[in-house]
Amino acid sequence: MPVVLHLLALAVFAQGTSEFMLSGLVPDIARDLDVSIPTAGHLTSAFAVGMVVGAPLMAALSRRxxxxxxLLAFLTVFLLAHVVGALTTSFAVLLATRIAGALANAGFLAVALVTATDLVAPDAKGRATSTLLGGVTVACVAGVPAGALLGEVWGWRSAFWAVALISLPAVFAVARAVPAGRPDPAGPGVLGELRALRSPRLTVTLLLGALVNGATFCSFTYLAPLVTDVTGLGTAWMPAVLALFGLGSFVGVTASGRVADARPVPLLVAGSLALLTGWALFALAAAHPVAALVLVPVQGALSFGVGSTLISQALYAAAEAPHLSGAFATAAFNVGGAVGPWLGGLAISAGLGYRSPLWLSALLVAVALVTGAVATALRRRSAVRDVAGRSLVSGKRPVR
Incomplete structure (x- = not known):
């Protein structure tokens, strides 16, 4: 993989740290700003909503x-949003900075995905995607636990300052590594790309991505209260627990990147079945520390392995939309990132306890599996009808 992909992953590391670090900071933010834990959890949903709205809009804008x-403009706005977030004493302002940071993150990731896949062979999109998303998983391994540790020692604001500081070298690295280039107005145009994005294969892939990512964020957002209140581990364990999830996600992305281009369907089916089983087992065994500490990295690996494979499949399915393909993949996955924490917060607010997000995660993956199975059956039936129709036109009987 080209060196520039790893430098783009450095910026994705800073952004991934911001996106995921709230999992360890939600209780502290809730206490400091005098809001409930489910309300503080909406900060994750707000970031995801900003990603959903921002990805296609920012990608369309960046064509100019x-x-x-x-890339530099998006990264600079992201940095400044975290400076304001670290300084504010208002939950509303913090919410606004999360949305602003998400818009910048969405634009950066959409452009970076297209840049990354353009730098490799046409049949290596899976590996390029996994390299870029490796920045997110490294954020889970190192950045998020470090953010939780900073929050434990110096308060949640220190984690926001840390993200801003990490973003500085990322700005210089991107400025030095990415070719300057020129605006690329050639191609089908925005409307042409939007028409290309209407393919059934892409629609199903994006829906599956939203469901799987929704399951991931539904549980991950409330991992801190789950581990402390249900599992019984102290708050000092949170950095280690988050590091385990991140380590698992890094393994999952790395391993899936080696298989996603050649055997995506077996990977997605087996991975999703294992993911469904894992969320259900986690819900049942959450009170047992050993089981929880084993399942956290396993679910991280499965979630990110399946998720990154779906992103690469979306890029393959949207080859005729070179500028907006990454944006719509980003948007769809963050639909899940917004809905998942919202559903988990509703369940907790309804008094169903901190295990309820785990059950909801299992349900979302089950829906993804059923959706994929139905879509596959319909696609095969349509193929059979097409063959039969061509045979009738040619006067030949279809082979059975």
């Missing part, structure tokens, strides 16, 4: 600029 200029 050279990719380097777009």
């Amino acid at each position: 600029f050279a990719r380097l200029s777009a």
